[in-house]
Amino acid sequence: MSNTNRLRIAIQKSGRLSKDCQDLLKQIGVKLNLREQRLIAHSTNMPIDVLRVRDDDIPGLVMDGVCDLGIVGENVLVESQAERQNQQQNADVITLSKLDFGFCRLALAWPQELGEQSKDWFEGKRIATTYPEILKQYLKRENISASAVMLTGSVEVAPRAGLADAICDLVSTGATLEANGLMQGETILESNACLIQNPALQDPEKLALIEKLMPRLKGVKQAKESKYIMLHAPKSKLDEVCALLPGTGQPTLLALAGSDEYVALHMVSSETLFWETMEELKALGANSILVMPIEKMME
Ligand SMILES: Nc1ncnc2c1ncn2[C@@H]1O[C@H](COP(=O)(O)OP(=O)(O)OP(=O)(O)O)[C@@H](O)[C@H]1O
Numbered sequence: 001m002s003n004t005n006r007l008r009i010a011i012q013k014s015g016r017l018s019k020d021c022q023d024l025l026k027q028i029g030v031k032l033n034l035r036e037q038r039l040i041a042h043s044t045n046m047p048i049d050v051l052r053v054r055d056d057d058i059p060g061l062v063m064d065g066v067c068d069l070g071i072v073g074e075n076v077l078v079e080s081q082a083e084r085q086n087q088q089q090n091a092d093v094i095t096l097s098k099l100d101f102g103f104c105r106l107a108l109a110w111p112q113e114l115g116e117q118s119k120d121w122f123e124g125k126r127i128a129t130t131y132p133e134i135l136k137q138y139l140k141r142e143n144i145s146a147s148a149v150m151l152t153g154s155v156e157v158a159p160r161a162g163l164a165d166a167i168c169d170l171v172s173t174g175a176t177l178e179a180n181g182l183m184q185g186e187t188i189l190e191s192n193a194c195l196i197q198n199p200a201l202q203d204p205e206k207l208a209l210i211e212k213l214m215p216r217l218k219g220v221k222q223a224k225e226s227k228y229i230m231l232h233a234p235k236s237k238l239d240e241v242c243a244l245l246p247g248t249g250q251p252t253l254l255a256l257a258g259s260d261e262y263v264a265l266h267m268v269s270s271e272t273l274f275w276e277t278m279e280e281l282k283a284l285g286a287n288s289i290l291v292m293p294i295e296k297m298m299e
C-alpha cells in the first residue's frame with residue numbers, strides 16, 4: 001500500500017507517453033516540479049506525487065498499491081494482467097478513463113517478400129514480440145500452434161536477424177514496418193493510453209481528490225474535441241445556416257450593432273467546421289466565420 005498521504009501517480013519517465021502525460025497533468029491543474037533525472041516529482045499545489053518509471057512497471061505498481069493511479073497503454077496493461085494471472089498474482093485495476101493519446105495497435109507482420117499470407121502460414125512459425133501473453137492468447141483463440149520469441153526491443157529486426165519468422169509489434173503509422181521491409185497482417189489488439197486506479201484504494205482524502213480531478217479530465221478531453229464557432233449570418237437565411245452547423249448544440253443569437261439584416265451567431269460544437277462547410281455558409285451570405293479552439297470546459 002502507498003505509505004504516504006499524497007496521491008501517487010505513476011507515469012512513463014521517457015518515451016511515447018511521457019509528454020502527453022505531463023501535458024495532461026498540467027491541463028487538469030496539477031503543477032509539477034519536474035527535474036529531468038528525478039524519480040519522484042512533487043506537485044507544488046496539490047497533495048500529489050508523480051512517479052516517473054518505465055511503462056512496463058506501471059500496472060504492477062498500481063495493482064500492488066505502491067501507486068494509487070497510473071497512466072499506461074492498454075497493450076502494457078493487458079500483457080501484465082495476463083502475466084500476473086499466470087502467476088496467481090493480483091491483477092485487478094479500475095480503468096477510470098481512456099485517454100486521447102497513445103493510439104496504436106498490436107499487429108502481426110512478416111517479411112514483405114513473402115507477399116500476402118493467410119493465418120495457416122503461421123503454423124509452426126516463430127513470432128518475435130514484446131507481448132508474449134497477448135500473442136499466446138490470440139494463437140490459442142485462433143488454433144494456431146506457433147511459438148512466441150520474447151524480445152524487449154528492436155522487434156522489427158528479428159526476421160532479418162534470423163531470430164524469428166514474423167513479428168507481433170506495435171504499429172501506428174506503419175513507417176517502422178515499412179522501413180524494415182515488413183508487411184502488416186491482422187490486428188490483435190487496439191490500444192490507447194488509459195488512467196488506472198488501484199481498486200483497494202480507500203483513503204477518503206485521496207478518493208475525494210480523484211473525484212475532484214475526474215471532471216477536469218473530462219473537461220480537457222471534451223475541450224480538445226470541441227470548437228467555438230462564431231459568424232455573422234443574414235437573418236433571412238438563419239434556418240439554412242443552422243442546418244449546416246455541426247453538432248447538436250443550440251446557437252446563441254446576438255444583435256449586430258447597426259445592422260437589421262445580420263445577426264451574430266455563436267456556438268460550441270463537438271466537431272470542427274470543415275472548409276467545405278465554411279464555403280457553403282459563405283455562399284448563404286454568412287461572413288466573419290471564426291473557428292476557435294477551446295481550452296477548458298465544464299458542463
Ligand atoms: N507509434 C506509436 N504511436 C502511438 N503510441 C505508441 C506508439 N508506440 C507505442 N505507443 C504507446 O506508447 C507506449 C510507450 O511506448 P514506448 O515506445 O515509449 O515504450 P518503451 O520503449 O517500452 O518505454 P519504456 O522505456 O518506458 O519501457 C506503448 O506501450 C504504447 O501504448
Ligand SMILES: O=P(O)(O)OC[C@H]1O[C@H](OP(=O)(O)OP(=O)(O)O)[C@H](O)[C@@H]1O
Nearest residue numbers: 016153154170171172173174175176177
Ligand atoms: O508505426 P509507427 O508509426 O512507425 O510506430 C511504431 C513504432 O513505434 C514504437 O516504437 P518507438 O518509436 O516508440 O520506439 P521504441 O522502439 O524505442 O519503443 C513501436 O514499438 C514501433 O516500433
Ligand SMILES: [Mg+2]
Nearest residue numbers: 054055056057
Ligand atoms: Mg516499456
